[in-house]
Amino acid sequence: MASILPASNRRMRPDKNTYEGKRSVYVKNPYLDAMDEDILYHLDLGTKTHNLPAMFGDVKFVCVGGSPNRMKAFAQFMHKELQLEGDGEGIEDICAGTDRYCMFKTGPVLSISHGMGIPSISIMLHELIKLLHHARCCDVTIIRIGTSGGIGIAPGSVVITDIAVDSFFKPRFEQVILDNVVTRSTELDKELATDLLNCSREIPNFPTLIGHTMCTYDFYEGQGHLDGALCSFSREKKLDYLKRAYKAGVRNIEMESTVFAAMCGLCGLRAAVVCVTLLDRLESDQINLSHDVLVEYQQRPQLLISNFIKKQLGLCGQMS
Ligand SMILES: O=P(O)(O)O[C@@H]1C[C@H](O)[C@@H](CO)O1
Ligand SMILES: O=c1cc[nH]c(=O)[nH]1
DSSP: OOOBOOGGGTTOOOOOSOOTTSOBOOOOOTTGGGOSOOEEGGGTEETTTBOHHHHHTTOOEEEEESOHHHHHHHHHHHHHHTTOSSOSTTOOOTTTTOSSOOEEEETTEEEEEOOSSHHHHHHHHHHHHHHHHHTTOBSOEEEEEEEEEESSSOTTOEEEEEEEEOTTSOSEEEEEETTEEEEEEOBOOHHHHHHHHHHHTTSTTOOEEEEEEEEOSOSSGGGTOSSSSOOOSOHHHHHHHHHHHHHTTEEEEESSHHHHHHHHHHTTOEEEEEEEEEEETTTOSSOOOOHHHHHHHHHHHHHHHHHHHHHHTTOGGGOO
16 A cells, blocks of 8 residues: 655645535644644554555545454455455555554455553544544544443344443543543434444344443443452442443443544544443353354454445445
8 A cells, every 4th residue: 555655745734624515524623733744643654654645535434443353354354345356364554563553444444443441442533533534534434343241131242332321321421631521422323323223134143232332441340340350349239230221221331432422423423333242241240252152243243334334335235
């Protein structure tokens, strides 16, 4: 992929953020326009060193997930599904110059890892959103494809999030800015969620539902695990909490959806969260699936999203 800008182009700056009749990617930072160069440090990309419009201008779908290997596997899968040239095995990590995140591009689909938890995905999203903005991308759909703990549903179920809630079951993300707390909405695109659910119905034996997703700051104490290094609550308290979550509409728990929904919503990205559940937290805490089952479960959101993307691109006669 041609990525490094010739010296003569190094002063090139993106145009203003307006694209007639299209939904552009917004940045809401008055300082950005005045910057001579924007270095996307954690992605090892920049506006002077890379021709971002040439590299990424055609991106229409961005898929993100915690694990670098999963996101590479997804890119290879998309390569096959979109019937792109070659076998996709040698697909290049665009962010190879940093080991913070990895990024792969297959046609109009970008696949990026975000690590675990709100701080990690938040840093990636700041730089990704600026990247899409600098590249003048428009009409971008972004989907988090992840794993989660289910509440009261069979392991292996795929949950499409209608709204992300915090540990108090509230649809909000509280961003600490300097020494202020700013509350942001965590609503996701309802039409996109419904389209994804309809798409899932075309896949045989594919348990899928729409529900609230609870996003916590921690895997163990934050999610009521009895198996962490620290645990100061009883089994009864844990179950009482998870049952109250279920009653509030929560069907799964993970660690990124609130900030993902908040940031994408503010920046004009059509966003969805699709996570497979690895266990039912009313039944257990330890994830003891065999490797093969774990791999198969993790592929479920990938299969759904690949079918969805193919449909969107008019390749629906070739569903997996
Ligand atoms: O996308 P992944 O599968 O990494 O998402 C969940 C939430 C945490 O990042 C992690 C905890 O195991 O998995
Ligand atoms: O229980 C789980 C499983 C995966 N990811 C989570 O955040 N929680």
